[in-house]
Amino acid sequence: MGTEFQNRSQNGPLPRAGRSLIERIVGEGEVGGAGSGSETWGHGDPLRRFSPIDLRPLSVVRRASVQDYRDIVDRTATAFGVWRMVPAPKRGEIVRQIGTVLRWHKRDLAEVVCREVGKTRVEAEGEVQEMIDMADFAVGLSRMLYGVTLPSERSGHRIYEQWHPLGPVGVITAFNFPLAVWAWNAFVALVCGDTVIWKPSSKAALSAVAVMKLIWPVLKRNDLPDGLLNLVVGSGPSIGEAMIHDRRIPLVSATGSVRMGRQVAAAVGNRLGRTILELGGNNAVIVTPSADLDLAVRAVAFGAIGTAGQRCTTIRRVLVHADSFDDFSASLARSYQQLRIGNPLEDGVHMGPLIDAEAVNAMQAALQQLKDQGGSIMYGGQVLSGGIFDSGTYVTPCIAEARAEMPIVREETFAPILYLIRFRTMEEAVAALKAVPQGLSSAIFTNHLLEAEAFLSAGGSDCGIANVNTGTSGAEIGGAFGGEKDSGGGREAGSDAWKAYMRRQTVTINWSRKLPLAQGIEFNVD
Numbered sequence: 001m002g003t004e005f006q007n008r009s010q011n012g013p014l015p016r017a018g019r020s021l022i023e024r025i026v027g028e029g030e031v032g033g034a035g036s037g038s039e040t041w042g043h044g045d046p047l048r049r050f051s052p053i054d055l056r057p058l059s060v061v062r063r064a065s066v067q068d069y070r071d072i073v074d075r076t077a078t079a080f081g082v083w084r085m086v087p088a089p090k091r092g093e094i095v096r097q098i099g100t101v102l103r104w105h106k107r108d109l110a111e112v113v114c115r116e117v118g119k120t121r122v123e124a125e126g127e128v129q130e131m132i133d134m135a136d137f138a139v140g141l142s143r144m145l146y147g148v149t150l151p152s153e154r155s156g157h158r159i160y161e162q163w164h165p166l167g168p169v170g171v172i173t174a175f176n177f178p179l180a181v182w183a184w185n186a187f188v189a190l191v192c193g194d195t196v197i198w199k200p201s202s203k204a205a206l207s208a209v210a211v212m213k214l215i216w217p218v219l220k221r222n223d224l225p226d227g228l229l230n231l232v233v234g235s236g237p238s239i240g241e242a243m244i245h246d247r248r249i250p251l252v253s254a255t256g257s258v259r260m261g262r263q264v265a266a267a268v269g270n271r272l273g274r275t276i277l278e279l280g281g282n283n284a285v286i287v288t289p290s291a292d293l294d295l296a297v298r299a300v301a302f303g304a305i306g307t308a309g310q311r312c313t314t315i316r317r318v319l320v321h322a323d324s325f326d327d328f329s330a331s332l333a334r335s336y337q338q339l340r341i342g343n344p345l346e347d348g349v350h351m352g353p354l355i356d357a358e359a360v361n362a363m364q365a366a367l368q369q370l371k372d373q374g375g376s377i378m379y380g381g382q383v384l385s386g387g388i389f390d391s392g393t394y395v396t397p398c399i400a401e402a403r404a405e406m407p408i409v410r411e412e413t414f415a416p417i418l419y420l421i422r423f424r425t426m427e428e429a430v431a432a433l434k435a436v437p438q439g440l441s442s443a444i445f446t447n448h449l450l451e452a453e454a455f456l457s458a459g460g461s462d463c464g465i466a467n468v469n470t471g472t473s474g475a476e477i478g479g480a481f482g483g484e485k486d487s488g489g490g491r492e493a494g495s496d497a498w499k500a501y502m503r504r505q506t507v508t509i510n511w512s513r514k515l516p517l518a519q520g521i522e523f524n525v526d
């Protein structure tokens, strides 16, 4: 192995599975939640998975124990010693093969996501497509891990920067993008020469097991050692805490709530490790008087309702000019009325269930707070019942009228609640957009160049993402993804986000036969 790594892509494709992926996993009754390249196991508690669609049992995933976690870290540390010496383009070739397997199993994997977290089929397929796009991106990246060459002030000297693999990367993911966020991290980390230990959300453990079971054979076929791509299903307080305190993990990339991010930042920072934090959002859209209202309504409807309002980039606040407020809200309510809410496996359904009854309760509690704070519900917000809705996980998405300064508006409620807020001046709108602790995504709808430029200027949006005439969600993988303030400050996926997964080394080579010192310092000894 190591530098003798062989390219086995000429061996042809892996055989397609006869039974569907969900049958292959669920059919086993209980699956282990720990693994590092072939079998799964687990010595922790059983985690019973139920579908939010109808509360039917899906499977039992046996959680990893802390000892399982430690065994996996041993393996990944050994695998890193091998993998870091494989040339980056050859690492890219492995990611290319992984992308191919994902292409073959796009529908299968999407179905697991759909059943486990309740995304509509088209959104779940979009999530797998995002993994495929990320694989393609990482393959190209594997030939573009550029360092720069710098002019030296000393004659006969050359200075350059090179990038080396960093080590095993801990990836902690949230339930709402059970696969794509792992792919953003894992494929970039792999081409950078890192190994990956993944702790998925317990609410999406089966999706994680499914993708590992699909991908591990690629590694085996290429004679790669166990430990490159690892899985540890377990709770935040046990496995998550073990990972964030583990000095063998130089980088922890964590996606989830702000509360979780603070814990991760404190623990990893205390041992002077690195973090990439992708945390909650509270994303706003400004609709100015010059905006194309039809375009804005369509974008806001998708941005607020997609994934049942459970995206970090979900539109939560719309700042609408007072003169167009009534037209905008009436038109938005009309488009909400046309929604099909139901079983997300069925074609044509726009919105499936929330992840669980707890999320429904949190939504109801937020609506009560809204009313207590002087806001009003303009549309929806009910818990649905009857038939499949008796699961207690389905709601009608809500449009509410609110004011920017209400405490509930400053919070991220992970549910389809959209706050409409009136404004009079552009300054007032931008100030309201920024008056929340989070800073993930933002957008303006305008046909006025000056408004768009003011929004994009240094005094405008304070978010990691700022869009014009398109919504806040649905980012492409080519850009660096992440937010500011309480949204964490991390960047993942495209652009130069790869630099966080490598260590930079500045190299000075003296090819003269003298020893000039920098800054003109003289130090003469015989």
Ligand code: NAD
Pocket (backbone or CB within 6 Å): 172, 173, 174, 175, 176, 177, 181, 199, 200, 201, 202, 234, 235, 236, 237, 239, 240, 241, 244, 255, 256, 257, 258, 260, 263, 264, 277, 278, 279, 280, 281, 311, 312, 313, 412, 414, 440, 482, 483, 487
């Ligand atoms: P969560 O914070 O409850 O859990 C996220 C992950 O963190 C889980 O794997 C959980 O087990 C783990 N975790 C919790 N406590 C931990 C600890 N002390 N140490 C280590 N790991 C710990 O979030 P969730 O409910 O699964 O997801 C919803 C949240 O995630 C929302 O706030 C949403 O905005 C955010 N999110 C952000 C992004 C982004 O890219 N910015 C993407 C998706 C979701």
